[in-house]
Amino acid sequence: MKALILGALAVLLAGCASGPRIDTRHTSLGQDSRAQFIVLHYTSSDLQRSLEILKGDGVSSHYLIGEFPATIYRLVDEDRRAWHAGESQWNGRTWLNSSSIGIELVNRGYVEDAQGRRLWYPYSEAQVDALVVLLKDIMQRHGLKPGAIVGHSDIAPQRKVDPGPLFPWKRLADEGLVPWPDAVAVAQQRQVFAEQLPDIGWFQRQLAAQGYKVPTHEHLDLETRNVIAAFQMKYRPSRFDGEPDAETAALLAVLNTPS
Incomplete structure (x- = not known):
């Protein structure tokens, strides 16, 4: 009898540990991806420092793309929230961390000369090529349309300027990823x-x-x-x-x- 009781208890505990039984045979049509935007950034630092920062417990990003070579690093799963957008707004949506995928590109951003002018760093061709492939993949999987890709400067124009004026938005437009005026x-x-x-x-x-x-x-x-x-x-x-x-x-x- 004692053995039977212990056996039944073990089965009960095993059932509790595995969670509730859920019927998944029915699927609603009223749904879409939680990711509605892709936000592009530059890191303002080299690859090693970028990885150190983005792997910490502060700022983070779903992806990081190096320069030489243009390796794509996934740092946060797309179904998880990364902390890359901060206080932000686009198309009426606020705090875009919860509704976006963040991509950081290794790029020093800019330096200032003696006259205070900003001297901007370009992006490597291989880096942009890698970005285009990644963007197409993300947009296809999440059902995103052209216009979903924005810069950090778009969603936070009062405090951010990345990805900067040398970022090739026209190249993305030529790839069908962003709208472009005739x-x-x-x-x-x-x-x-x-x-x-x-x-x-x-x-x-x-x-x-x-x-x-x-x-x-x-x-x-x-x-x-x-x-x-x-x-x-x-x-x-x-x-x-x-x-x-x-x-x-x-x-x-x-x-x-x-x-």
Whole structure:
């Protein structure tokens, strides 16, 4: 009798240890991936230091891509939250750590010369090639559409500038990964806006339509300039001074016009 009781108890405990029995024969169509965005960063340091930082218990990222060679390191599983975005917002979503996959690229970012000018470091071709392959894989697996890839400077324009003006967004556009404005349409719109530039409220509304968190008070303050600069860094990296000019207006107008 004692043996029977002990045997039954062992079976009961084994059942508890394995968790509840769940019927998985039914699946809802009302679902999608928890990952809605991919956020791109640079590390501001070399590979060894980048690994030391990202493997710690502070900032983290799902992936790190080296320079020479362009090795892809997975540091956090995609179904886990990495701490790479911080205080952030895009398309109305806040604190994007919970809804994004972070990719860090080994790149020193910039240094300042004696005049205080930022001298930016380029990305290696092999590194960008590796990034493109990784992005296509992630987007296919998570069902993401072009526009899901953003820079840290897009989601936190008041405090971040990575991946910087030398990041090849146009290359990603050519690979079908991000939207890009038609050059002919931009040139036509630039002529129109050169004659009459929209007011600041227009720029703020257009930037908000792109996804940026931007003031709506219709004044050209520092916060608005930072958002304009982040947009320019992405679509017109030759000049990103935060000035609301005709070319910036043309880029916004074309991007926000349904094709």
